Amino acid sequence: MQALHIPHVQKTLGRGRINSAKAKPCRPGGNLGPVVLVVLDGWGISEEKRGNAILAAKTPIYSGLLEKFPNSRLTASGVDVGLPPGLMGNSEVGHLTIGAGRVVIQKLTIISKTIEDGSFFVNPVLLKATSQVKEKGTLHLIGLLSDGCVHSSLDHLNGLIELARRQGVKNLVIHPILDGRDTPPKSALNFVRALESRLDPAEKIGVVCGRYFAMDRDSRWERTEKYWRALILSEGKSATTGAQAVDDAYGQGQTDEFVEPYIVNAIPINEGDSVICFNFRPDRVRQISRVLTQEHFDGFARPKVPKIYYACLTEYDETLGLPVAFDAKTMRTPKVEDTLPEILACHHIGQFHTAETEKYAHVTYFFNGGKEPPEEGEVRQLVP
Numbered sequence: 001m002q003a004l005h006i007p008h009v010q011k012t013l014g015r016g017r018i019n020s021a022k023a024k025p026c027r028p029g030g031n032l033g034p035v036v037l038v039v040l041d042g043w044g045i046s047e048e049k050r051g052n053a054i055l056a057a058k059t060p061i062y063s064g065l066l067e068k069f070p071n072s073r074l075t076a077s078g079v080d081v082g083l084p085p086g087l088m089g090n091s092e093v094g095h096l097t098i099g100a101g102r103v104v105i106q107k108l109t110i111i112s113k114t115i116e117d118g119s120f121f122v123n124p125v126l127l128k129a130t131s132q133v134k135e136k137g138t139l140h141l142i143g144l145l146s147d148g149c150v151h152s153s154l155d156h157l158n159g160l161i162e163l164a165r166r167q168g169v170k171n172l173v174i175h176p177i178l179d180g181r182d183t184p185p186k187s188a189l190n191f192v193r194a195l196e197s198r199l200d201p202a203e204k205i206g207v208v209c210g211r212y213f214a215m216d217r218d219s220r221w222e223r224t225e226k227y228w229r230a231l232i233l234s235e236g237k238s239a240t241t242g243a244q245a246v247d248d249a250y251g252q253g254q255t256d257e258f259v260e261p262y263i264v265n266a267i268p269i270n271e272g273d274s275v276i277c278f279n280f281r282p283d284r285v286r287q288i289s290r291v292l293t294q295e296h297f298d299g300f301a302r303p304k305v306p307k308i309y310y311a312c313l314t315e316y317d318e319t320l321g322l323p324v325a326f327d328a329k330t331m332r333t334p335k336v337e338d339t340l341p342e343i344l345a346c347h348h349i350g351q352f353h354t355a356e357t358e359k360y361a362h363v364t365y366f367f368n369g370g371k372e373p374p375e376e377g378e379v380r381q382l383v384p
Helices: 060-068 091-100 107-117 124-131 154-166 188-197 221-233 242-251 286-293 340-346 360-366
Strands: 003-005 016-019 071-075 139-145 172-178 203-205 207-210 274-277 309-314 324-326 351-356 378-383
Touching: 091 340, 091 360, 107 154, 107 309, 107 324, 124 154, 124 274, 124 309, 124 324, 139 154, 139 188, 154 172, 172 188, 188 203, 188 242, 207 221, 207 242, 221 286, 274 286, 286 309, 340 351, 340 378, 351 360, 360 378
Parallel strands: 139 172, 139 274, 172 203, 172 207, 274 309, 309 324, 351 378
Antiparallel strands: 003 071, 016 071
16 A cells, blocks of 8 residues: 545645645635545555555545545555555554654564664663573563564564663563565464574474464453463463474464464463563553553453563553563653544544444544543544
8 A cells, every 4th residue: 555545634644745737726715514434444555566456446435525524645655654664554554644644653663673783672661571590590572573564563573672672681582473465365384483493402493373363452351361371371282393383273274373382392371480571562462461560350260370570662551560671761762642533622622432342442542642541522433
């Protein structure tokens, strides 16, 4: 997806260029009535004909809007939305930028720069996670193994492995979560092989699992429980290597996202261990973070709740009270303020945000600048 037409909007995502050759001017004054912002998820603009269903389709309403009203073609990737040059945008970044009305430097970019300048390796939260297990215990790394750069970054995982080596951590276990949504559905095998090839003998693969179970965000606790039982109780299918686990899952007709938990090395998360979750995007690791750390939890029965040091790469949920390696202060980024929802609320204009479960967080949390509570006069509806 290269760009997106949004009638009436001239500058929202990065640098817009106006296409007004056939546009009719809007009539000044008068009551415009409700104003609707509709996000056509997955709808983009490209002149490439091969495999382009949008270009091939008959779209009389959409085409009619472009004929009759002012519109812009907006850049939705790379530096124009606060990402590294050439990196594809995504739904979180898009909604955050639309709501902010300006370029917001993304967490991915900021954290990656700390690896380049070396400050990543002296981050106090990350150092505490390693120091807790130098003499006794295990450092566990949990996160999405993917080059999609939507929820996580391979550079960040590699940085954590390097940090553990520099700090002399004797026992390191990585629990890779397989993608298949922001990457091709059978791409995980290459990622797992590459990871295993660079590990030292004392560095192990623990649980291999698809994001369908490990990164649920819709309170489908039976999925999260399956992953939790693999991490804490070493319950799951067995494999001798991570690559064998993925290959076996493929043989059973499972694609990356839906791979059930495999135990490669039965090294569960135990009392006194440290865990670093290396996803930078919060919404899909809140559930597993909650169930691994919170004493009071009623989503499902847990036979035991080991006391661990659990570090979040970014702020996942303030109510969890967990250490955060890169919070707003550490990243030296100002809070995203004066968002569209805030401005509407300040002018006492009502607003209604609605989406189904997969995009509800985007039209609320991300659209509101990374703030969970609704603004005054903001009504939300989750469509099941």
